[in-house]
Amino acid sequence: MVLSVLLRAMAAMALTGVAVIPVCRRHGTGPWVYGTVLAACSIAFAAALGHLLAGAAPLTLTLPLGIPWLGAHFRLDALSAFFVMVVNLGGAAASLYAIGYGRHESEPHRILPFYPGFLAAMNLVVLADDAFVFLFAWELMSLSSWALVMAHHRAEGTARAGYIYLVMAGFGTLCLLLAFGLLAGSEGAYTFDAMRAGALPVSLQTLVLVLVLLGAGSKAGIVPLHVWLPLAHPAAPSHVSALMSGVMTKVAVYGLIRIVFTLAGPPAWWWAVIVLIIGGATAVLGVLYALMQNDLKRLLAYSTVENIGIIYIGLGLALAFQANGLAVGAALALTSALYHVLNHSLFKSLLFFGAGAVLSATGERNMEHLGGLIHPMPVSAATFLVGCAAISALPPLNGFVSEWLTFQAILISPDLPQWGLKFLVPAVGAALALSAALAAACFVRAFGITFLGRPRTPRAVAAAEIDRSSRGAMVVLAVLCILAGVLPGLVVDALSGVVRELTQGSSLPAQSGLPWLSLIPLSEARSSYNGLILLVFLTFTSTLIALSVRRLASHEVRRAPAWDCGFPDASPTTQYSAGSFAQPIRRVFGHVAFRAVERVEMPEPGSLQPARLHVHLRDLIWDTIFAPIQKVVAFTTEHLNGLQFLTIRSYLALVFGVLILLLSGLALWP
Structure with missing residues (x-):
């Protein structure tokens, strides 16, 4: 049974x-631990893939x-x-990478016990079929990832990163607990099947x-709940950063999809x-924010x-179409969102691996201290370039397909x-186009200044170039980025079962039988894309x-x-820098976005x-949001600190007063 295999691997x-x-x-x-986790992840991946394709x-x-x-309920469906x-x-990719990269860790005992538990907890969140297991696994995921963030606890800024991450994780868990409480209703129906059968008022x-x-948004990193992300990702080891960015944020997206699309009932159009x-x-x-960063890992965060x-x-487009009964539009929007979930997990893991390779080879994350690495690190540079092109949505790589959809x-x-x-939707489309253009500029800057x-x-x-296992993990992800862009129809067909499950029977037309492995989401007269022909054309013309x-x-x-740009000194400092590259964009958007x-x-x-x-x-x-909250909390705790110095009589009087207050409130309750 596939579910039993997955639970055993976990x-x-x-x-x-x-x-x-x-x-x-x-x-x-470390290699033994990472090798064991690699084997378990490979088995779980193969089992889930077989279930999805079947x-x-x-x-x-x-x-x-x-x-x-209640017991512990687990469920394996298409989603x-x-x-x-x-x-x-x-x-699996992070574990393969860590077999070599982990040898450089000075304190492996701060990583090895928590790394397998982190992956097991993320699997458990996805397989949970009741609120208790979901929240238990969610909290286990948060605590184990916090321990991994704090692995380099002596480094400057790590303690602050861990503290803010822990506070945001606790806030997110509290919100999910309240959401499940509303879904469970007065009868306390904590299983997901009971929540699906229930009916809540629209309010x-x-x-x-x-x-x-x-x-879920605080864990995924949506604005304005993203403040932990640029602190925690640079603080964690690079293979952990890849998991947190490429995988853990997708588990948060799963939580949103599972609750909003399957448990909360039919959506209203204003949700979109x-x-x-x-x-x-x-x-x-x-x-x-990424364009303004000189720290490579902070940029990726x-x-x-x-x-x-x-x-x-x-997902917002899918809610809009689904609320209005437009099943084809909902299927297309959900396919694009799920495709980008897969794509981002691939190219962002690849980019964090590349940042880890640079950090391992030079000890630097500041792009202003790098440059010229393409010569001593050709494999890392080539794979990082593939990741940069993919995240910039350049065809024929995978990032283009999901954004095009x-x-x-x-x-x-x-x-x-x-x-x-x-x-609203055209305005959001303009924002998406702007973000795609700025992303291309951002990663031209990242690759050019670094390599x-x-x-x-x-x-x-x-x-010098990094070890073979780390390079192998990067090459595998780079190849997958190319394949997911060149053969998008196969991915869309694999996602059709998930889309049908979320839209009650609708999905995009089958793509595998189309000539030349084309992708035609709606109709050929409207639009089509062929990554294979585009790859052949680009290869031939170049x-x-x-x-x-x-x-x-x-x-x-x-x-x-050689032209020296007006500088008689041939110092490398006269080169274009990360700051000078970002200056035009900073002057356009900087006053509004960053003052x-x-x-x-x-x-x-x-x-x-x-x-x-x-x-x-x-x-x-x-x-504007978090600093005032921090001041209020500091002020409150400072003034409440005197409570611990009360006498026993004062404590008893305080307890008695609170009891009278609660009883009075209960008596006056209508």
């Missing part, structure tokens, strides 16, 4: 984490665990099978939506307005925010009857141009001084003092 991961505790301080233990009926299993009268695939594909359904957006506004704002602000926004745009869903939005949606040009520091000069230039160009050599302030210190003529440019950016979301 149990093997959890037991691996427990068994390694006595010996995890020894170096050399179109099998949902499987359920109840174990006598947890709450005595959970897809997300089990995403979790374990990312887990309570909307409240459930808001709570889920807060609870909320989700679309959040998705559009998250996509644009995420990529703008903010880019995760942008891609979560793109997924939310697809999202635009196709936007183009049929005039069929929606509500005028609010008729105006091209001349080395800017001695550490970049001394860089090869032809290269051969023509080589044959027709002059073979004479002319020697002359950017530039101050130039220009010395007097004849002075030997250097000219300096100071740039100050503010995080307006932190300043």
